[in-house]
Amino acid sequence: MVIVGAGQAGFQTAFSLREGGFRGPVTLIGNEKRLPYQRPPLSKAFLHGLADEASLHFRPQTLFEKLEIDFLPDAEVTAIDRASCAMVCGAGQTIPYEHAVIATGSRPRRLLVEGAGLGHVVYLRTIEDAIGLKEKVARANDIVVIGAGFIGLEFASVARKLGRNVHVVEAGSRMMARAVTPPAAAFVQRRHESWGVEFSFETTIEAIKSRDHVVTGVRLGDGRVLKADLVVVGIGAVANCELAAEAGLATDCGILVDDHLLTSDPRISAIGDCAVHPNVFARAPIRLESVQNAADQGRAVAARLLGEALPYRAVPWFWSDQGDVKLQIAGITTGHDHCVVRGSVEDGRFAVFCFANGRFLGVESINRPSDNMMARRVLALPQPPTLHDFEAFDFSLKAILD
Numbered sequence: 001m002v003i004v005g006a007g008q009a010g011f012q013t014a015f016s017l018r019e020g021g022f023r024g025p026v027t028l029i030g031n032e033k034r035l036p037y038q039r040p041p042l043s044k045a046f047l048h049g050l051a052d053e054a055s056l057h058f059r060p061q062t063l064f065e066k067l068e069i070d071f072l073p074d075a076e077v078t079a080i081d082r083a084s085c086a087m088v089c090g091a092g093q094t095i096p097y098e099h100a101v102i103a104t105g106s107r108p109r110r111l112l113v114e115g116a117g118l119g120h121v122v123y124l125r126t127i128e129d130a131i132g133l134k135e136k137v138a139r140a141n142d143i144v145v146i147g148a149g150f151i152g153l154e155f156a157s158v159a160r161k162l163g164r165n166v167h168v169v170e171a172g173s174r175m176m177a178r179a180v181t182p183p184a185a186a187f188v189q190r191r192h193e194s195w196g197v198e199f200s201f202e203t204t205i206e207a208i209k210s211r212d213h214v215v216t217g218v219r220l221g222d223g224r225v226l227k228a229d230l231v232v233v234g235i236g237a238v239a240n241c242e243l244a245a246e247a248g249l250a251t252d253c254g255i256l257v258d259d260h261l262l263t264s265d266p267r268i269s270a271i272g273d274c275a276v277h278p279n280v281f282a283r284a285p286i287r288l289e290s291v292q293n294a295a296d297q298g299r300a301v302a303a304r305l306l307g308e309a310l311p312y313r314a315v316p317w318f319w320s321d322q323g324d325v326k327l328q329i330a331g332i333t334t335g336h337d338h339c340v341v342r343g344s345v346e347d348g349r350f351a352v353f354c355f356a357n358g359r360f361l362g363v364e365s366i367n368r369p370s371d372n373m374m375a376r377r378v379l380a381l382p383q384p385p386t387l388h389d390f391e392a393f394d395f396s397l398k399a400i401l402d
C-alpha cells in the first residue's frame with residue numbers, strides 16, 4: 001500500500017491498515033518535513049501559544065517504526081505511473097504500489113490583487129505558516145483579515161485576544177455564509193464585535209498598499225484604506241488534485257471518487273480534502289474539508305482494503321472554536337429552507353435545527369456539545385426523523401433517540 005500525503009487522511013489510512021491487521025508493506029509519502037500533525041490547533045491553541053509543536057503530532061516517530069509504517073517525509077510525488085503502478089518522486093525514485101491512496105489535501109486559495117505577493121500578506125495551512133504567523137502577530141499592531149470563514153475568524157479571535165487591532169473584510173453579506181445559518185452566524189459576529197473585532201461586509205479588496213515593500217494598509221473597493229502591518233488571507237481552499245489529473249484520473253475541482261472512495265482507476269483511492277465524493281447527506285457530490293471526513297475516509301479505505309467493502313456513509317461533523325464560542329455542526333446544513341432555534345441565544349447556548357422540504361439536514365450548536373453528539377446519532381438512524389417528528393417531540397434530540 002502506498003499513500004501519498006501524510007496529513008490527517010493519509011496518516012489515518014496507514015494506522016487503520018495496521019490496526020486492522022494488514023501485514024504487507026505500508027509506505028506513507030509526505031512532502032512536509034515533519035511527522036504527521038493535526039492542523040486545527042494551528043489557528044487556535046498553537047497560535048495562541050497554548051500548545052507546542054510536539055503536542056500536534058498524531059504519533060511519535062517510534063510508533064511508526066514499531067508498526068513498520070515506512071514514513072517518507074520531505075518527499076514530493078511528482079507523477080503517478082499508472083501503467084507500471086508506481087509513484088514517481090521528485091528525486092526520480094519510483095515506489096511501486098499494489099493499491100495507492102491519494103490524500104494530498106488542499107491549499108489556500110490565493111489573493112490576486114496588487115501587493116498580494118508582499119512578505120506580510122500571509123496564509124495559514126502548515127505548521128511553518130503558523131510558526132511564521134505567530135512571529136508576525138507578535139510584532140504587529142493592525143491586522144486585516146481577508147475572508148470571514150472559519151480560519152480567518154479563528155485567527156481573528158486569537159489575534160484580538162493577544163491585543164492586536166483586527167479588522168475582518170468579507171466580500172459576502174455575512175460571515176461563514178457557505179456553511180452556517182444566519183442565526184448562528186449573527187451570534188458569532190456579535191461575540192467577535194464584543195471582543196473588539198471590526199467587520200466590513202460586501203467589501204472587496206483593491207490592493208495591498210506598501211512603502212519600501214513593507215505592508216502599510218489595504219485599499220478597499222469602496223475607496224477606504226485600512227491601516228495594516230499584517231494581512232492574513234483566508235478565502236477558502238483548493239484541492240491538490242493536479243497529480244491525479246495529470247495521471248488521467250477524473251477530476252472536477254477535486255478528485256472524483258465513487259461511494260467506495262475509488263477513483264476512475266480501481267487501483268487508486270482518493271480521500272480527504274482532495275476528494276469529491278457522493279455523500280448521502282448532500283444533494284450532489286461534495287468535497288468536505290474537515291477532520292471527521294479525512295479520518296473517517298481513511299478508516300473506510302483501510303477497511304475496504306482489508307476486505308470490508310461498505311459504501312462510505314459516515315455522518316459529517318465539524319467544529320470551530322472562536323474565543324469562548326464552540327460552534328459545532330452535525331450533518332450538512334447547506335441548502336436548508338427552514339430552521340428552528342432552540343435554547344438560549346442570550347446565554348450563548350443554543351442549537352439551530354435545519355431542514356429542507358421537511359427533511360432533517362442537521363444541527364448547528366453553540367456551546368452545546370451534547371446536542372452535537374446526539375444530532376450525529378439521530379442523523380445515523382436508518383430512518384432519520386422529519387420536521388413533523390421533531391415538532392411532535394418539541395425538538396428534543398434526546399426524546400427522538402429514546
Ligand code: FAD
Pocket residue numbers: 004005006007008009010029030031032038039040041042043075076077078103104105106124125126151240243271272273274288289290291292294317318319320321
Ligand atoms: P492535509 O491534512 O492537508 O494533508 C495532505 C498532505 O499531503 C499535506 O501534508 C500536503 O503537503 C501533502 N501533499 C500534497 N501533495 C503532495 C505530493 N504530491 N506528494 C507528497 N505529499 C503531498 N477541520 C475541522 O474539522 N475542525 C477544525 O477546527 C479545523 N481547523 C482547521 C484549522 C486550520 C488552520 C486548517 C489549515 C485546517 C483546519 N481544519 C479543521 C481542516 C482539517 O485540518 C482538514 O480538513 C484536514 O487536515 C484534511 O486532511 P487531509 O489529509 O485531506 O489533508
